[in-house]
Amino acid sequence: MLNKIKKQGFLNRISSLIIVQVIFVFAALFLIIFNYSTEGSVSKQINEVGKYQTISNEISGYLEDNISSLTTDNLRYEYIEGELASYDEILKAEILTTDKDNKLTPIFSYINSVQSVTNEIPQTYIESIAEHMISEFNKSNLKSQFAPIIYNTNNIINLLPLKNNQKTEAVLVIVSNHDFIISNRSELSYAIFLLFLIATLFSLLTVYLIFNRFKWPLNKLIYGFKKTARGELYELMEPEGDVELRALTSAFNEMSKTLWENSTQLKKSNDELEESNYLLSESRSYFKTLIEQSPDSIVVTNFSGNITFYNDKAGKLFGYKKDEIIEQHIDKFFTQPVMNTINNTDNELNGVELLAKTLDEELIPVYCIASSIEDDKSNDIAFLFIIRDISESKDFQEMMIRVDRYYTRGEMAGDIAHEINNYLAVLSGNLELMPLFMKKGQNEKIVSKLELMRKTVDNIARFANGLMDPNQDEAVFEEADINQLIENVLAFLKPQNRFDGVQINTDLSTDLPLVEFDISQLQQLIINLVYNSAEAMQQIEKEKVINIYTQPGNEGDGTVRVIICDNGPGVQSDKKEILFKKRFTTKRKGHGIGLVTCQKIIEVHSGDIGYEYDEGAKFFFDIPLKQKSKEKISEEEKASTVYGN
The missing domain is CATH 3.30.565.10 (Histidine kinase-like ATPase, C-terminal domain)
Incomplete structure (x- = not known):
């Protein structure tokens, strides 16, 4: 029960996945749009190239003995050391040259006494890249080249070729501090690709959840609704999907059961109603036949005496058609007002002989019985007249x-x-x-x-x-x-x-x-x-x-x-x-x-x-x-x- 309560619903999980996707997408966009550090670092690197190129040219001149005053190697190296010391950011420098066996040998070394390398750079690493660079420099026809290598976030290794007769015979290796962030473009692309890949995976996961945990159960539920709409009321669905869909399916099943029960009850009531209507119709037909086939004239009036019903026998007796006499007053049939007589005898006529008038003004002796018709509350609402022609009777x-x-x-x-x-x-x-x-x-x-x-x-x-x-x-x-x-x-x-x-x-x-x-x-x-x-x-x-x-x-x-x-x-x-x-x-x-x-x-x-x-x-x-x-x-x-x- 506790797990069910703590378990997140489908919509909550979809919302979380969408939020994560948005975060990854915005992070990638941030790296792409707001990468100013890299641009600034490139600008600084250009300046460094110019500065270290100048140092490389000067040191190359010293080594080629272009300056006559520098007659010994020690003087040259002292002068080079003084030149390097003028740059505070240079932490360490050395000149590596190749011997007759093409092996690198350090001929000059400089260490800044004020600052030191944050993280010691292995000599083997320096020699390996120097050897590689000498080979690469000699392949090029350029007079000067500059190769900066970022070692860590604080130090950078600058490789500068020292040429003699257009041939690189030595490399000046300078290790210096830098205050710019160098970002490798391949690493940045990888990071952006990784972010988009993760976002894509989350998107696929979202689609999977939508289809597997939402769309398919929802389609089944829609199918159930359609069957119910077609009249197949008792259609129960197996609860699938997440909490919301399961709750919706349970509600549908409950609705289906209720509809089935109500439909069954409605059908039963409808059958009873049809039977009652049939019996009522039969009864009405039977009583209508009785009234229409009655040997006596039957007339019904409202409480005011206006005719509301008039059977065929009455039509034959008085000569009026139904549409001619409906709403006419009952006194039209008699030579004396019968409504006054009824009102004076407790709304009844217990059989009296009257003289009736026909459409042709013929006078006919009749025997009349009248009684009131009451509603459920015993209120008089109409009068029933039974009129018999007694002109053919023996007494008459x-x-x-x-x-x-x-x-x-x-x-x-x-x-x-x-x-x-x-x-x-x-x-x-x-x-x-x-x-x-x-x-x-x-x-x-x-x-x-x-x-x-x-x-x-x-x-x-x-x-x-x-x-x-x-x-x-x-x-x-x-x-x-x-x-x-x-x-x-x-x-x-x-x-x-x-x-x-x-x-x-x-x-x-x-x-x-x-x-x-x-x-x-x-x-x-x-x-x-x-x-x-x-x-x-x-x-x-x-x-x-x-x-x-x-x-x-x-x-x-x-x-x-x-x-x-x-x-x-x-x-x-x-x-x-x-x-x-x-x-x-x-x-x-x-x-x-x-x-x-x-x-x-x-x-x-x-x-x-x-x-x-x-x-x-x-x-x-x-x-x-x-x-x-x-x-x-x-x-x-x-x-x-x-x-x-």
Whole structure:
């Protein structure tokens, strides 16, 4: 653990190597750029060459006996010694010459008594270089040469040739001090080369460390990152390189593990989410199908009553397209404001019968249930309306028949009262005459008046038989003569003012058996059709004629057909499709429920009703001779419900 702490990281080592390289490079540059000592030494050496060349020439003159006063060798040597002593820097001097065997022999020696050589120079060294120099000097044609040799940092050996007849026979060796630094150029070049070599080695080491300890591990790490980026999340790398890269690799491995764990968890969550979305989609599709296929109209509004959802059944019921009704107020559907009713009943409608309005302004009876929709905090945010068309229900059919009956009765009230008053007037007048005839004993007149009164009562009875029972709701089937029913109804209708100027003809088949029917409802049916014919002919100027026929139905089908036709304008061709289905009237003040009621009555009797144009309006209906029992009808209705027929 301690070694790991003390071990320098890769970047620290690279930094150290770079610093060392910089030091070596700057040292080499310093030697190259700032080598002033060498330049100064060269200048001084040039001066020394001049000085020692002068000494060499003088001493050569002495030896060649150019000076006549110097007749002996001792005098010459003394004079030479005095000349050398004048130079303080000369520490030692001697003249070496060659004998007949070409061996060097010292013939003169001088030692400075004041200064001495810092380091004693071996005589053998001096003789060897002197011998070498004499040989080198003789090879040259120059008159004088100078050869300085640096022995150490303080002493320098100067070799000066002493010539005789242009031949060097002796060498003057002078050992002197010097105060300049002599640097050998080869040694300087070697030092500079060595510095650059070391710097190059450090550079190679740096490159090696970069590639081996940094680049390759880094490339592997980059490769791992690329694989991770491609989705291969669980990619673990072997830690390599120095501390920093190992730490980075460990961090990458930790990241890879975390990514793998998170990816696994994310995939699991995603799978669960996909499953939930699938179930939600299935649920939404299922509930949407339920709502769209619902037999009832379903409307959803916001809390203000504006429509936000509207199923297909509601579109068929009200006639609006979805884009036409969305954001419209729910009260648009009803003849009375339902939102006020909901707000006053704790945001609920527990099933009420309302009158709805369609796009065509048709009024439809509906059964409506409304309830509020709450959010998670139990706050009301919307309302759900379930609306059912009850115009086809049995109760509504009975109500329609009853309403039409009441309406017809109300329309006939004036005519009924007028007709009954006529009959009562006849009875009242005859009753007043009876006492007079009795006093006078006019029995024939009494009998005549009684007969008239009896006929009047019969007429009243026949008229009364044409009236409907307003309190009878359920159909009561009984066998009766349908021709007699028609005669009774016409006897009731003909005296009414609305039939003034209308000729009513009958052609009733005598071959009809008794028929099972509800007398009150069939009276209502015939009255409605005859009324419609009379009303339709009000505006025509030609003779107004209503013809009523009865005849057996198609052979073998066990029905009776009743036909009521007129010579009026008939029904408009574009309205034929809605006859008996929707409330339809050509009267300015008509209620439009007569033909719908006729259809309901025929359905109660398991018959058929229709219309066609035959030089006027022609209505006909067929009813079976025998009606099914209630028990049998109930069983068939149950089977129809089960098998969907």
